[in-house]
Amino acid sequence: MGRGLHVAVVGATGAVGQQMLETLEDRNFEIETLTLLSSKRSAGTKVTFKDEEYTVQEAVPESFEGVHIALFSAGGSVSQSLAPEAVKRGAIVIDNTSAFRMDENTPLVVPEVNEADLHQHNGIIANPNCSTIQMVAAIEPIRKAYGLKKVIVSTYQAVSGAGNEAAKELYSQTKAILNNEPIEPSIMPVKGDKKHYQIAFNAIPQIDKFQDNGYTFEEMKMINETKKIMHMPKLEVAATCVRLPIETGHSESVYIELDRDDATVEDIKQLLKEAPGVTLQDDPAEQLYPMPADCVGKRDVFVGRIRKDLDRANGFHLWVVSDNLLKGAAWNSVQIAESLQKLNLV
Amino acid sequence: MGRGLHVAVVGATGAVGQQMLETLEDRNFEIETLTLLSSKRSAGTKVTFKDEEYTVQEAVPESFEGVHIALFSAGGSVSQSLAPEAVKRGAIVIDNTSAFRMDENTPLVVPEVNEADLHQHNGIIANPNCSTIQMVAAIEPIRKAYGLKKVIVSTYQAVSGAGNEAAKELYSQTKAILNNEPIEPSIMPVKGDKKHYQIAFNAIPQIDKFQDNGYTFEEMKMINETKKIMHMPKLEVAATCVRLPIETGHSESVYIELDRDDATVEDIKQLLKEAPGVTLQDDPAEQLYPMPADCVGKRDVFVGRIRKDLDRANGFHLWVVSDNLLKGAAWNSVQIAESLQKLNLV
Incomplete structure (x- = not known):
């Protein structure tokens, strides 16, 4: 300094x-x-x-x-x-x-x-990658305490991850649809790919181009980067990445299996409450959970909907949201x- | 007749x-x-x-x-x-x-x-329940051939599942946001619950009310109904249900673990191609995959993005889309x- x-x-x-x-x-x-x-x-x-x-x-x-x-x-x-x-x-x-x-x-x-x-x-x-960052920030405190075997993530990604023109396309296309005007998608899902699809009021299960193994490059980024950042080359990671009509704020439905099977939901909440860069937003009785509309402009990773898997004692489900342009x-x-x-x- | x-x-x-x-x-x-x-x-x-x-x-x-x-x-x-x-x-x-x-x-x-x-x-x-129907229709042909151990689903659900007034709220709210006018959510996520949140350009991880175990009623419906329909009380099922700014068409990111570990992606595709009520839409090279905007008004369940899990030989990932008002x-x-x-x- x-x-x-x-x-x-x-x-x-x-x-x-x-x-x-x-x-x-x-x-x-x-x-x-x-x-x-x-x-x-x-x-x-x-x-x-x-x-x-x-x-x-x-x-x-x-x-x-x-x-x-x-x-x-x-x-x-x-x-x-x-x-x-x-x-x-x-x-x-x-x-x-x-x-x-x-x-x-x-x-x-x-x-x-x-x-x-x-x-x-x-x-x-x-x-x-944006979607990797918020996920590893949320699960690292849990891994440290209980070990980590497997991660399965399904993403709910905002268009601004594809740049300013993607956000513009979302808004102009939305306006056209509300006015019953024809639309001509030209950016989403991937500007440089062959086909373009409606993003307004739709969900596109493609972010970045497809790889030979059927996964998209975005999905392979999440898989490979998570292993590298966590120094766990053998960690099991799977990802399905989906683009949605949201300007900013990526959400992730994350399933994890831990090494130990003695963690409770309260244990996980306490860990995340104390974790750097993480804000716990988890109170079902008050309908408190993270949402993209609430995270915009904030630097933290927001975690909620923490549930123990009903079948596996070492399994947990989390909902992780963050501003993809900031922490991402x-x-x-x-x-x-x-x-x-x-x-x-x- | x-x-x-x-x-x-x-x-x-x-x-x-x-x-x-x-x-x-x-x-x-x-x-x-x-x-x-x-x-x-x-x-x-x-x-x-x-x-x-x-x-x-x-x-x-x-x-x-x-x-x-x-x-x-x-x-x-x-x-x-x-x-x-x-x-x-x-x-x-x-x-x-x-x-x-x-x-x-x-x-x-x-x-x-x-x-x-x-x-x-x-x-x-x-x-x-709408989200259960399309999922079981997609995985039953696979279960019949290879057995089924575990299902983890994350949903991407349209507002029309909550009725006509929910769809109206999506459109009027979207219009207000595009015009920089204030919004007053009154329906989503659950009309009869305490709090209401913006659905336009947002993702709400709550469908139906919360149960004592931290899961929503919608999530428990998917879990319990799947076991009952498939006659598999011991099947492992987990669900995370999310409401999105889409009028009609539910999407689901589904991970399944089979009893057998010798199935290939081609085997699964062949099964789904022949399955009643299912349309296979899966060709990454042509960016062909199911999307809610394409399924509206159609009776089938559309399946694509079929990938073998990179870590478990009995694991597969699917993307399942259907018109929630029709097949659902x-x-x-x-x-x-x-x-x-x-x-x-x-």
């Missing part, structure tokens, strides 16, 4: 980039110089940070001269080409894309779970930057 | 009642006399059936004189008081409420799964009536 840093934000005009700037401002992160970068297309955009106006510049290798921390969120191909250039110039890259997540020399970090992995970095630190992206990235400072790694 | 029946529809002005009339018309169900009944409040409403106008009458015990089949869908308390009166007068009641489902003398029937249970009826036949309610009820005719039970 005590030293103002030169921070670069790559993808400053995007949905996550905007949240990164807001989070840096909210956290009063000590910045001496701020460089805002984007693709050529968005360069020239004016952005306000702490009452000061900045002009977003096109990201090129030379943009990273003198930068201490570069927060990347401009797509995998931008990270692939420019993150190494930033590292070459002395920056630590915190990358919000999937480009380096499964690289064995790149730590994949959720500070509440594996902050210590930051010590082994080689210049790039990967920020996990911008806040986790800034939190990694804060951890780097705390550990004197920057 | 060959004999025109006197059919009564109780709850004829409701969301399901309307679908029952449409289904009876679509199926060209042989009706000699049609009696349309409702609460006192809705009595007097005019309803058209096969180009003929009917006036809906208040349901009273005497309404059932001479009725052969009475389709009930007017809430549990109406069924509780009037179904026995109908039976007393010689009618067979097909009840779409939860009033008699778990009664041990009442068969609970999904014709594709347990049509033979109709032989043991005592005047009342219960139609299962009206069509299954009419289908029971058709089965009764076919089996010469009416």
